[in-house]
Amino acid sequence: MTYLYAAYAATWIIHLVYLGSVLIGYRRLQREIQDMARKKPR
Amino acid sequence: MTLALLSYALYEALVAAPTEQTMGDVQRIFYYHVPSAWTAFLLFLINFVASVYYLIRRSDRADIIALVSAEVGVVFCTVVLVTGPIWARPVWGIWWTWDVRLTTTLVLWLIYVAYLMLRRFSSGSQTPLVAAVLAVFGALDVPLVYFSIWYFRTQHPSPVIGKGGSLDPRMAHVLLINWAAFLCFAFLVCWSRYRLERVRRDVEETQALEALLEPRSVS
Numbered sequence: 001m002t003y004l005y006a007a008y009a010a011t012w013i014i015h016l017v018y019l020g021s022v023l024i025g026y027r028r029l030q031r032e033i034q035d036m037a038r039k040k041p042r
Numbered sequence: 043m044t045l046a047l048l049s050y051a052l053y054e055a056l057v058a059a060p061t062e063q064t065m066g067d068v069q070r071i072f073y074y075h076v077p078s079a080w081t082a083f084l085l086f087l088i089n090f091v092a093s094v095y096y097l098i099r100r101s102d103r104a105d106i107i108a109l110v111s112a113e114v115g116v117v118f119c120t121v122v123l124v125t126g127p128i129w130a131r132p133v134w135g136i137w138w139t140w141d142v143r144l145t146t147t148l149v150l151w152l153i154y155v156a157y158l159m160l161r162r163f164s165s166g167s168q169t170p171l172v173a174a175v176l177a178v179f180g181a182l183d184v185p186l187v188y189f190s191i192w193y194f195r196t197q198h199p200s201p202v203i204g205k206g207g208s209l210d211p212r213m214a215h216v217l218l219i220n221w222a223a224f225l226c227f228a229f230l231v232c233w234s235r236y237r238l239e240r241v242r243r244d245v246e247e248t249q250a251l252e253a254l255l256e257p258r259s260v261s
Contacts, residue, residue: 018231022235025242029238029245
């Protein structure tokens with residue numbers, strides 16, 4: 001059973017790490033868009 | 043919906059599916075290992091089609107689809123390469139063996155990791171073109187991985203579904219539910235990543251335009 005749970009846990013850890021990296025990219029992009037909007041001359 | 047399907051698939055795999063007689067409960071790794079492999083193959087196929095389309099039409103949309111499918115495909119291929127040895131250890135007594143199926147899968151993973159590194163660290167205007175060519179050659183490894191257990195003597199089990207397969211219908215049902223759940227999940231991740239990449243390119247383009255239009259001081 002240990003191997004079974006290890007495999008299932010590993011699967012979701014891999015997916016969550018990837019989703020986390022996508023989320024970090026999304027946050028960075030959001031900051032860049034905010035910076036651009038702030039710099040824009042009115 | 044995807045979350046509900048993934049939860050149902052997990053319940054089916056851990057509880058509802060019958061226990062295999064020889065391997066016992068550890069065989070249930072099969073319900074994550076095999077659908078992950080099929081999903082990775084499908085994503086690499088999408089990457090191949092999008093890359094060929096990019097080479098013909100130079101479409102920006104095809105380039106993004108190729109990038110996103112390769113990225114998510116590598117994630118699923120990583121799952122295959124991690125769950126495989128965890129399953130092999132109690133069944134074969136070893137974590138890894140250099141047989142054809144395992145080695146070609148590792149080579150496939152390395153090819154697409156190289157593809158992603160090329161896209162990440164090269165910023166030239168020819169990068170999408172070079173990446174598309176690499177993807178077309180990389181895709182040649184997919185049929186080699188898939189058919190390796192048909193044409194070579196290998197430690198990896200033979201196909202259990204389709205021609206010559208002898209999988210219990212209840213197990214096949216759970217396998218297909220898990221594949222459907224993984225496909226929905228992969229589609230959702232690809233769609234989010236596609237939108238993110240489009241916005242990122244738009245932002246980069248705007249930044250480049252702004253830099254060009256910025257007044258420069260004359261020395």
